[in-house]
Amino acid sequence: MKTFLLLLLLLCPASSAVNHTLRYILTGSSGVSALPAFLAVIEVNNIQIGYCGGDIFGPKQDWGQTVAENDPDQVEWYRHECNENKTRFFNKTISTLKQRFNQTEGVHILQLMSGCELDDTTGQVSGFLQYGYDGEDFITLDLNNLTWIALTPKAVITKQRWDTDRGRIRFDEVLLTRRCPQWLKGFLHYGEKTLLRTDPPSVSLLQKTPSSAVSCHATGFYPDRALMFWSKDGEEIHEGVEHGEILPNHDGTFQMTVDLNVSSVPEEDWRRYHCVFQFEDKNRTITELDKTLIRTNRVKPRTLTVLLIPAVVCVVLVVMVTSGCMVHKRRKNCRPPSAPENIAELSETLNPPT
Structure with a gap:
């Protein structure tokens, strides 16, 4: 299982573009002098919209002020959680875990990722809440059975103690399945131009040499929740296909590449292949595998005869x-x-x- 720290760093996007996610990422630390003892980030659809840490608290988007004006109670709840409850909770929990694991020195980090996902087509809501400690998955809340699940033997004692706090479990259930979706809808409304914007890609076919794979490269698209694949006769294919990662551009858009090995594809069959880019709830961008469309940076070598003629003439x-x-x-x-x-x-x- 991937460590919880890696999960927070990668923050995998939602599986469907019609799903919207409100995510809270909280980090408490001990022994890290360069960072505040507590940091919190609020994200909607992987876009940071709020932050608190040290003496800084507030929105990260221009439209965040509109949220504060229309829902001051929500903002005050964030401020209270950041400055008081969570700070004390994280400090106390880290201290308890250090004593339990006999950790007297070094850097120790407690992380929480919680929030909700909303399917705006079906209205289905799913909440999530998970802790990590020192880079490892630690404990998670099962909202279906309203019980904690220990993700490591080290968390068994914590599970047993937290399971007895039924009031806290009920509070988290209401927060993640009722209040969180309401707040998410508000963010999507006020930040529509940012959170729901869609920029189509620029798609190119690239090839280094005549014998190398053909790369279908899409760039300049937004958001990053997109698919790209090769198809033959309208059906997605996997053999001879290699997918690249979605990477960020300097302007906030994204790029991705998917390669097709054409070494075994007869030239007369090339037009049966297509590169397909798709936002999962939007129209597709389809590019035919056409040699005339392939771009390359290779330079045709000058022939030996051409290079030798001036020298030979001069010598003669x-x-x-x-x-x-x-x-x-x-x-x-x-x-x-x-x-x-x-x-x-x-x-x-x-x-x-x-």
């Missing part, structure tokens, strides 16, 4: 002039000329002005 002419002078040396006291520095000089030597 020098030999001819030198030999001519040697034949008539006694009669004309001719001296062999020095080799010209370039073709122009040689031309003047052989064709003096009249």
Whole structure:
């Protein structure tokens, strides 16, 4: 299982573009002097919209002020959670775990990722809440059975103690399945231009050499919840296909690549293949595998004959002039000329002005 720290760093996007996610990422630390003891980030659809840490608290988007004006109670709840409840809770929990694991020194980090996912087509809501400690998955809340699940043997004692706090479990259930979706809908409403924007990709076919794979490269698209694949006769194919990761561009958009091995594809069958880019709830961008559309940066090498002709001509002419002078040396006291520095000089030597 991937560590919880890696999960927070990667923050995998939702599986469907019609799903919207409100995510809270909270981090408490001990022994890290360069960071505040507590940090919190709020994200909607993987876009940071709020932050608190140290003495800083507030929205990260221009439209966040509109949220504060229309729902001050929500903002006050965030402020209270950041400055009081969560700070004390994280400090106390880290101290407890350090004592339990006999950790007296070093850096120790407690992380929480919680929130909800909303399917705006079906209205289905799913909540999630999971803790990690020192880079490992630690404990998660099962909202179906309203019980904690220990993700490591180290968390068994914590599970047993937290399971007895039924009030806290009920509070988390209401927060994640009722209040969280309401807040998410509000964010989507006020931040529609940012959170729901869609930028289509620019798609190109690239190939390094005639024998290498053809890369279908899409760039400039937004959001990053997109699919790209190769198809044959309208059906997605997997053999000979290699998918690249979705990578960020400097302007906030994204790019991705999917390669197709064409070494075994007959030339007459190329047009049966297509590169398909798709936002999962939007129209597709389809690009035919056409040799005339492929771009390459390879340079055709100059032939050996072309490279040798000037040199051969120069040498032959020098030999001819030198030999001519040697034949008539006694009669004309001719001296062999020095080799010209370039073709122009040689031309003047052989064709003096009249």
